Amino acid sequence: HRGMFDPAAPDARLATRDLVHAVRRETALPVVAAGGIMTGQGIHAAMADGAMAAQLGTAFVACPEGSARPGYRAALLAARDTVMTSAISGRPARCLANRFTALGNLPPVPDYPRAYAAGKALDAAAQSHGEDGFGAQWAGSGVTQARAMPAADLVAQLLREMAQA
Known part of the structure; x- marks a missing residue:
């Protein structure tokens, strides 16, 4: 989901690196970079940009320990891009293109949590x-770098990549 308070306000859709720089100019508080980070090099770059830490989400979806359904994992590993939609939750969010997102942002989409509850009911019926193809298959912009491996192996790989960066 986009980090925004007013979904009707303009959204520059800043890349994570640009957002980290902008926030660091405004505050000395710790910043956690999140969004599109899939590799140790990405973590290293976020921290070099001034983030104190990095949060990875999509990078762990394909890990077998997670609760993602097999269809979601398969779609994630086959994905070549993501889409931004408000149809699933009523708030702008990045996810895999699927039958749900193909419905488009049909106005008016009810506010969260109504849209999300309706979407979950639609997904349950489809399942x-x-x-x-009707689930909330959230995915970041780095989706093409997703790797299917146990979480411990992924963390070890991320650490190796950070050390090499």
Whole structure:
């Protein structure tokens, strides 16, 4: 989900690096970089930009320990891009293109949590018929760098990549 308070306000869709720089100019508080970071090099770059830490989400979706359904994992590993939509939750969010996102941002989309509850009900109905394409398949902009491996192996790989960066 976009880090914004007013979804009707203009959204420059800043890249994580640009956002970290902008926030660091305004405050000395610790900044955690999140969004599109999938590799140790990305973590290293975020910290070089002034972040105190990096949060990785999409990087761990394909890990077998996670709760992502098999269809979500398969779609993630096959993805070549993401889309921004408000249709799933009522708030702008980046996710994999699927049958749900193909419905588009049909106005008016109810506010959160109504849109999300309706989306979950739609997904449950679709799942009962063996259809994976109506879930909230959240994914960051670095989706093409997703790797399927146990979480411990991914963390070890991220540490190696950070050391090499």
